[in-house]
Amino acid sequence: MSELSWVEAGLLAVLLFAAATLYSSVGHAGASAYLAAMGLFGLAPDQMKPAALTLNVAVATLATWRYVRNGCFRMRIWIPFTSASIPAAMIGGYLTLPSTVYKPIVGAILLLAAARFLWEPWLTPRSTPDRSHQPAEPIRPLYWPLALVGGAGIGLLSGLTGTGGGIFLSPLILVMRWASTRETAGISAAFILANSIAGLGGLLARGGTLPPGLGIWLIAVLAGGWIGTTLGVRRLSIPILRKLLGVVLVIAGGKMLLSELSWARVFPSWGS
Numbered sequence: 001m002s003e004l005s006w007v008e009a010g011l012l013a014v015l016l017f018a019a020a021t022l023y024s025s026v027g028h029a030g031a032s033a034y035l036a037a038m039g040l041f042g043l044a045p046d047q048m049k050p051a052a053l054t055l056n057v058a059v060a061t062l063a064t065w066r067y068v069r070n071g072c073f074r075m076r077i078w079i080p081f082t083s084a085s086i087p088a089a090m091i092g093g094y095l096t097l098p099s100t101v102y103k104p105i106v107g108a109i110l111l112l113a114a115a116r117f118l119w120e121p122w123l124t125p126r127s128t129p130d131r132s133h134q135p136a137e138p139i140r141p142l143y144w145p146l147a148l149v150g151g152a153g154i155g156l157l158s159g160l161t162g163t164g165g166g167i168f169l170s171p172l173i174l175v176m177r178w179a180s181t182r183e184t185a186g187i188s189a190a191f192i193l194a195n196s197i198a199g200l201g202g203l204l205a206r207g208g209t210l211p212p213g214l215g216i217w218l219i220a221v222l223a224g225g226w227i228g229t230t231l232g233v234r235r236l237s238i239p240i241l242r243k244l245l246g247v248v249l250v251i252a253g254g255k256m257l258l259s260e261l262s263w264a265r266v267f268p269s270w271g272s
Contacts (some may be wrong), residue, residue, distance in 0.1 A: 004041060009213040012041050013220040020059050020224030024233040026057030026245040027067060027185025028166040029060040029192045030221070032252050046213045046252060053200040054210060057162055058218055059191035066229040067186030074179050078145040078187045081253040082194050085165060087154030090194055092159020093202065103256045104263070110253030113171035117246035140177045147178075164199075167252045170245060179240045 004012065019033035034052040043051070067073055150172055158165035166188040173184045232241060 004043070004213055005094075006153035008041055009216060012037055013216050015040075016055065016217050017220040017224040020055075020221040021116035021228040021231075022244065023248055024059055024063050024189075024225040024228030025185075025236065026241060026248055027063060027150070027170065027192075028234065028248060029056040029063065029196065029225075031056040031163045031192075031196070032192070032255060034221075036255060043211060044211070045210055050200065050203045050209065051211050051214055051217070053196050055217060055221045056196040057193065057200055058166065059221050060189050060196055062222060062225045063189035063229050064186070064193050067182070067189055070233045072180075072182040072233060073190065074183050077142055077147070077173065077179055077183075077192050078089045080142070080144055081151035081154070081169060081187075082191055083153030084148045084193065085158065085195060086198050088152040088155030089159040089198065090202070093106070093199070094157040094195055094252065095156075095160060107159055107253040107256030110167060110171075110249045110256070113175075114249035114253060115179075115244040116173070116175070117242045117249070128164070138177055139179065142178050146176075158195055159199075163252075164196045167249060173250065174245075182233065183239050185241070186234050224239060 002034040016030075017028045018033060018035060023030035023033060030172070031052045034055050035048055038048045039049065045129075058185040154165045157168055169191050170184050170188045173179050173187065174181065179187060237245070
């Protein structure tokens with residue numbers, strides 16, 4: 001495809017800004033949303049993945065810095081997941097499983113996780129007189145063998161789907177109660193950053209190219225990332241953060257399922 005016009009590049013920047021704002025508020029970087037937006041504008045496939053990973057690295061770097069700086073991070077949880085994920089992601093990147101096999105399964109898992117966060121009863125007591133005070137979330141000690149297995153599995157899925165893996169990591173940590181909601185956002189951001197850097201390095205080493213409009217898109221996602229992380233770190237309550245995570249999981253899971261429907265062939269970019 002020829003280069004995008006200035007109008008198209010600007011409209012794409014608006015979509016990328018919105019995606020970065022939503023995703024970064026829960027510690028994610030938005031790679032799957034960036035790919036979908038680029039596909040809508042017909043960006044060349046060989047440029048979409050390196051561009052999305054570059055944007056992912058930018059937002060994940062900002063998010064990691066802001067969440068860590070505000071104490072929303074736990075190194076002892078990040079280490080086992082990340083150490084097991086990166087080599088598994090490399091393996092996933094080399095595998096060529098048919099999308100008709102793993103996309104519906106992964107999509108259904110993400111939708112089930114989303115349902116938990118969108119409709120579960122919250123722990124915040126209604127009788128608490130001071131609504132600015134939120135009780136501490138119950139935290140369980142990390143079980144390292146399970147974290148290593150989970151990290152490897154998430155890395156494999158990350159390599160297969162071309163994402164940073166945060167959409168799989170956040171639900172696992174929260175369901176197992178290994179960290180608080182805000183800490184989970186910081187852990188996910190740092191996890192995504194490590195995986196995205198590894199993936200981008202591999203793509204560029206193979207001769208991947210970046211589109212000319214990347215500069216304005218970087219500005220857009222960094223602006224969105226700044227707003228999103230501000231909301232995630234300081235402004236939004238824990239129930240709202242969990243509901244936003246549910247929305248992100250619905251988008252990611254729904255995209256995977258829709259991409260395999262027969263009528264989705266009319267919009268082939270949706271399956272990117």
